Amino acid sequence: MSTVTLGALAGHFGRDLTRGVDKAVGIIEAAARDGVDLLVFPDAALGGYIGDLRHPDPEDLPPAIDPAGAEVAAIIAAAGPMTVCIGYTEAAGDVHYNAAICVxxxxxxxxxxxxxxxxxxxEAYAAGDSFRTFDTPVGRIGMLIDYDxxxxxxxxxxxxxxxRVIAALSAWPASVTDRATRLPADRQSRLFDLYDCARAAENQVFMVSSNLTGITGSLQFLGQAKVVGPGGDVLATTRSKGGLAKAEVDIDAEIDRARRVLNHLSELRLDIYATDPVREG
Incomplete structure (x- = not known):
């Protein structure tokens, strides 16, 4: 049996880019001491997130960085043999993207x-146009960013x-229209957990789901970082607090076990799923 330790982080990261890089490096070093093989930071860990989801202030946007620049280089240098996924605002010429990078x-x-x-x-970011997978020391993975x-x-x-593993990096806040008095009771809190477990179970893969905590502008983030197994079971969670949810797993053995009788991917009926509006009659 070949096991790895998957880690999902819940934490507060603000607009101070230098401080964010230093904090991330410290967390990577601590995770290495704990034997973490895959560490998933929240979305916008480098430079923070927008402060208003409905009408972002164009004069108060997160700093955008070049993925070939010094900030990502510092994360690479700290990572060593660990696989690290981290979110940031990507500068691509005059266009900015809400982005994640795995190193x-x-x-x-x-x-x-x-x-x-x-x-x-x-109003703050351009949209991406693809979903890609890639090989890492812990196996083949792909990334999603919050609403994805x-x-x-x-x-x-x-x-x-x-x-085999999906890293889901989030800056996921409580409801902006009907926030509950307690975060665990907020409808977005329920949906955040529901999506994590459903996406893992329906695809029979591991979900390593991170999220911001604390407050930025008018947004209060939920935390709730977690590792979910291929049966949709939560293996570790931070709940609404900051911290690291980690689980030691055998990725291939657990996925093979989940797919032994009911293999959702091989039993798909792609030939009959409609790509056009449903026709009646």
Missing amino acids: SGDGILGSHRKVHQPAGES KTFPESARTLALHGA
Whole structure:
């Protein structure tokens, strides 16, 4: 049996980019001492997130960085043999993306630009246009950024392209229209957990789901980082607090066990799923 330790982080990261890099490096070093093999930071861990989801202030946007720049280089240097996924605002010329990058000490392993944009996020970021998987020391993985996981097709695309682990990096807040007095009772809290477990179970893969905590502008983030197994079972969680949810697993053995009798991916009926509006009669 070959086991690895999967870690999902819940934590607060603000706009101070230098401080964010230093904090991330410290967390990576601590996770290495704990034997973590895959560490998934939240979305926007480097430079923070927007402060208003409906109408972001164009004069108060997160700092955008070049993935080939010093900030990502510092994460690569700290990672060593560990696989690290971390979120940031990507500068691509004059265009900015809500992005995530996956690295090890060997360099950049993969990247993702958030595809699905809620509310007014398009006023701050351009949208990505693809979902990709890539090989890492812990196996083939893919990444999603917060609202991406609301759409089953996102995780399904990654699973069909061989992802055994999906890293879901989030800056997921409590409801902006009807916030509950207690975070665990907030409807977005329920949905965040529901999507994590559903995407894992329907694709029979591991979900390593991170999230921000604390407050940025008008947004209060939920935490609730977790590791979910291929049966949809929560193996470790931080609940609404900050911290690291980690689980030691045998990825291939657990996925093979989940798919032994009912293999969702091989039993798909792609030939009959409608791509056009449903026809009656």
